[in-house]
Amino acid sequence: MALIIGAIVVLACVLGGYVLHGGNLLVLWQPTEVLIIFGAALGSFVIANPPTIIKQVFQGIMRLLVGSPFNKAFYLDLLSLLYDIFDKSRKQGVMAIEEDIDNPEASQIFSRYPAVMKSSELLAFITDYLRIISSGNMAPHELEGMMESEIDSRHHELEEPAHAVNKIADALPGLGIVAAVLGIVITMNFLSEGPERIGLSVAAALVGTFLGIFMGYGFVGPTSIALEHSAKYEIKAYECVKAAVVATVSGQAPQMAIEFGRKALPTHKRPGFQELNDHVRSK
Incomplete structure (x- = not known):
């Protein structure tokens, strides 16, 4: 939802200011310029990234549209699940x-x-x-080191889609110049x-530069940052x-173990102490 709201604000302010200054929106409609810029951007994106990253990028964008789980x-739910498992084990x-x-x-x-259960990677973790x-007596510091290593690897994997999108954002101004x-x-x-x-033809050419810069800095670049934030919220679940x-x-x-987990969560998404206790009892 934030992605949609932000996009509307960007379009309204840029195009609204252009019209208020006396600009003609029809001049900005140059299908061939759009084809050159976005076709080249899509092609370079496919060249640069393996199919798994391409799939993750589109999944990440869909997640931004519907909201992060x-x-x-x-x-x-995660903390309550851990409590139930720990309690049964104890x-x-x-x-x-x-x-x-x-x-x-x-x-x-x-x-x-x-x-x-829907988060298969976290469930496997x-x-x-x-x-x-359950199968051995591993020292806490050894277990913690192993988990940190896997979390670092997972963090790198989750940030790869954001890096891929950011590369396209960097390339768009150049493709606009092309x-x-x-x-x-x-x-x-x-x-x-x-x-x-001649003036109409030059104006059409300059629209290409405008579109490349506008899309790169107004939409694609911010989307890559949003994907990074989404990855961080998922990693916080692993750290929890x-x-x-x-x-x-x-x-x-x-009860104390899940409190350690609760404290690892970001403050604006962290449930309160009593809120967590009530949720555990309700489950």
Whole structure:
């Protein structure tokens, strides 16, 4: 939603100011310039990135349009899930959670939290480390180091779509110049047709430069930054899990373990202490 609102504000201010200054919107409609710039941008994007990154970029943009799933409600469910697992392990023994982590789809605990189940990578992260806990006596600092290494790797993966989009944003002004140069080349054919015809052709060429700069700095560049923020909110879920798991391995009670996890979340999306307690009881 923020992406749509921001785009409307950018268009309204730039085009509105242009019209108020006496500009003609029809002059800006140059389909061939659009074809050159955005066709070249799309082609270079495909050349530069593997299919997995291209797919992740479009998935990330769709997520920006509908809203990130990593919100306060998601974090509440995540912490409640961890509490239930830790509580069962503490009361019934570590071996009691083996069936839950081996087949989370059939687990009564995991099935209560469908939002977490939809995030397959995060779910695998949780079950992998719960499995490590149940199968051996790894020291807390060793477990923490292993988790940090995987989180760093995952963070890099999540930021790759943002970097790919940012590269296109950097290229768009240059592609706008390419379109403008081609327009000037075409204008050379009209030198004998009078100032009016030459002026229209030059204006069309300059629209290419405008579109490249406008789209690069007004839309594509900010979208790459939004994708980075989206990646950070997902990584915070991993850091929350890490903090809670390390705390429980260190001997903390389930209630205190999830408090460690809660403190790892961003403040504006972090549930309150009592809010989390009420949610855990309701589940």
